[in-house]
Amino acid sequence: MSSCYEVFPNGLSNFRDVGGYRVAGGGSIRKGLLFRSSNLTNVTKVGAEKLKTRHGIQAIFDLRSGIEMSQPSRHLSTIPITRAPALSDLNDDRIVVYLKGLTTDETAAVTAELYLWICTMSTSAFRAVFTYLRDNPQCPILIHCELGKDRTGICMAIILLMLGASDQDIMQDYQLSQDGIKSIIPERRLKLLKLPLLVDSAVPPVALDRHFLASPQTMRHFLVRFKQTYGSAQG
Template sequence: MTDAFIEIPGVRNFRDAGGIGALRRGVLYRSGSLHTLTEEGARKLKDLGLRTVIDLRSQEELEVWPDQRHGLDHESLHLPTLPANRDDLDRPWPEDQADLYTFMPAYAGPSLAAVVRRLAAPDALPVVVHCAVGKDRTGLTIAVLQSLLGASDADITADFLRSNVGLGLDQGPTPYVDETGTERISRPINADLIASSLAWIRTHHGSVPDYLHAAGLTAADLAAVRANLSV
């Protein structure tokens, strides 16, 4: 593992998202969910100065696997990446991993806009952004933020791919049970996946900032988050 990883007992794939582009270290962390966070893990999060946890999972996931706090007094925000209602979509729900990475940016605008607004507030930091295992939904969210802070696609991709190591997927796919009790397979990620998300954003909106503008953010919002997260 790289020095970006931080051992937080009970939390998978926890690491600092900073250190690339202008995004400084110690303000934005990424991880899997906190539903098995231990008391020791909570003490380590407190030592990091944690103020905000942003949960990108579905409502059903939260109900089955609620984050643990162990007395931590951070603010918790539920900002799901994926739409809750599958019936009103203009494209099919993704059936495989490749589809997911063009599906997510098509519907994640509201979530990403809300994440940026919270990160622009000085009292929000440090922040942990997480989904179930910190790989796909978190991967897109962090990639957009890193791009906004001037990271290159190569550096964004290198950070994205660290989830394979953080989750043991560098050894191949692993089985898991989802929130409905169904056994599924968690598959390793590859560079083409996050490239397809960024390509979708640029094809449909021109740039990451323009994508966020389309989601309702202003130039002042983007300037504020850059100022808050920059070295």
């Protein structure tokens, strides 16, 4: 039993229920409690109603940084939204190294190292999410960033590790974002190309192409490095 992304035509991309994966010791992660997606800016009235009534979302965590944050759809005003920036202090030098690394044959390893760095920068944000899950185990929650692939992917990987999911299933869940973000890549790419950092550093087009990949090998590398660094998701 495994998760799959849901075609959500009402202004929301890369949306899925992360429940259903088998866990160590038997059983599976309960469906209908843990959801992930891209940003919520364009969610329609119908989409918002679907989140509330069909999925019962009671809390939303936005992992984007302050410069990225835009007003969520006005139709979501009845669902509490917690701002929990996973990258409140963006390091330009680190991002340039990452993007240049994407022009090499080590894309998966380079991205995994960025993810590990994000972990160190996201302690407060992830703690807020984990605390909510601990204190509200029966409340459906939606976690998102801009694409719902990187910061959300890291957060979800750690949660799935804590719950006892296998590395293979965590990799599968991450890979689902490849199709989940297809419709929003062109718009996001244009936004990135306008950033002074990218203009000044003359990032090759291939780097941006690879930035939008959700390769299972990237998640494999990240899980190895995460366990080497922290020992376990509880570390």
